[in-house]
Amino acid sequence: MRATFTQEQQDIGRTVGALADADRGTARAAWSGGWRAPAGDGPLLRDFGLLGVPEPAGGIGSSLIDLLVAVEALGGRLVPSRFPAHAAAVQLLCGDERSGGPLPDEVLDGRRVLTAAVDVPGSSGWADAVPVDPLVRTLVPYAAQADGVVALGPAGVWFADPVRVTERQSLDPSVPLADLTVAAPERPRPAGTGPLRAALVVAAELCGVAQGAIDLAAEQARTRRQFGRVIGSFQGVAFPLAEAATARKAAWDLTLYAAWAVDTGHPDAGVQVHAAKAAAGQAAVFAAERCIQVHGGMGITMEADPHLFLRRAFVLDARCGRGSWHRRRAGELRIRARRAVRG
Template identity: 75%
Template structure:
């Protein structure tokens, strides 16, 4: 694995950053007006849909890390776009190494927008095989704004058409803690055709982890700007240890989570035996880092930080919503520990999920 980003990856990050920065204020606008497609939504879906898609699925051999670089930038700027959810849904479909039929062009170029519909996992396994009705998915992002759902079962994955569900009132909108990420419950019909899920859940989970790392970075940068400019007792507050240490701890946690996420993506792409452990560890670390950074950002802003007029709570809202997607940190930490024990007992070379 390369220790630095390639020139192409740096260009991806810079291009997406330019699109993202132009959407400043969109997440705040959603608090009162609800979610609306931002100006970056179309270009992202149209021009970046092939990122991270293997050649067997119709891609051009782009590495999963390429996609994560773009998604991390979107999380940093809190861009309310469907791109990350669509990319996660596409990655769910890319997990079968034996796939012989590529994904349709209308999906890869964003003309048909998908969103992942995955059970909340339990300690018994993932997806949760104990759920009474496996065809109900809760808190699905952008369900009312998607053209289809990529549904993950215990061992399989399939696409459900959104228009058909809408006609049968299969989508029930919920009140989202982050209005810039609308959520819904979805009742699905029995699939006619399914494919093996393979590593699709791992790949989709890393998309969420990358966005969480971006949220952490955005919260840290907002708090750092406050620490550099706010003057108290004749000094900028960043010179006080009580402020500086909080930001240093948040930055350290974010860096560790981002490194884990990138390594896990490399491990999945290269079929490393420890890939499952790394994915679970990355998602757990990213969720913890994002929530911690957002909370520290509120603390650094002081009394103003808890008001609706200040922006720190926007990062906390996004962090909590993303942390709950595809399994909370506690579940992923439990799975990572269980897999490490299994691997130790089974000996070298044993698969870890």
């Protein structure tokens, strides 16, 4: 049926959701002793590595939306698995079906964990059009915990050898971030839609984060009592949460449609992806802020969970092109398209 999830996609969401539920709380664990692989990390990398991988790249006909459904479920529970970053790196390699051939088995079955290096220090956009010298990337997640790096540059994408890894202090310790200097590519392959595909993986995780923050906020609004009533019965509390739910739905719909547009080679895939990434970042940050607000005084303590959602939202909004940059790109492409129609 048109524009509805397939049975398979619903199953993916449920399975990954159940796996993630078992890992609940691990985003907080990184605050004492740094990042550790959650229990679901291995199974996810091993069993779900073919999601969203086109057949020429070694996939089995799974659509990009299949992958995004899985990543969204992880985002909602703040699971600090390397799976989304690995999947984004894989997708970065999948943007040009004519080049490259199938990806190595050890990448697709999760024995070799990848991460993507796409953001450039001092720039809010990704590295596809920016002159890059030296070959420095920033905001690379799990750089020290991955086995390989896929880099994006103006010439294309390539398996990059890190020359230097500088661990940075991440706002969200469950997602370690590093600056990376990589060796110049010898034979990069065309990026094609790779950056778009990778950005959608991040957008999907943001949609999950937004949903998780909304769920937590709604739970608080349903149970916390003041003035003799649960606070969710006050419109001043309820309406901002309704706005958050609206923004999250908009972002998720945009993300799903953009994935379909990319997968089917739709001509407006670019503007759709930019809109999705921008909307997803904004929805997640807004939802996390409202989540803090609804929790009142507890919301501003480290021991309550709302700040964990805000931290993850900020990190993801910044990665794979800042949300503000994507918004401007969406505007530019929209105006350009309208000008073309008007002549």
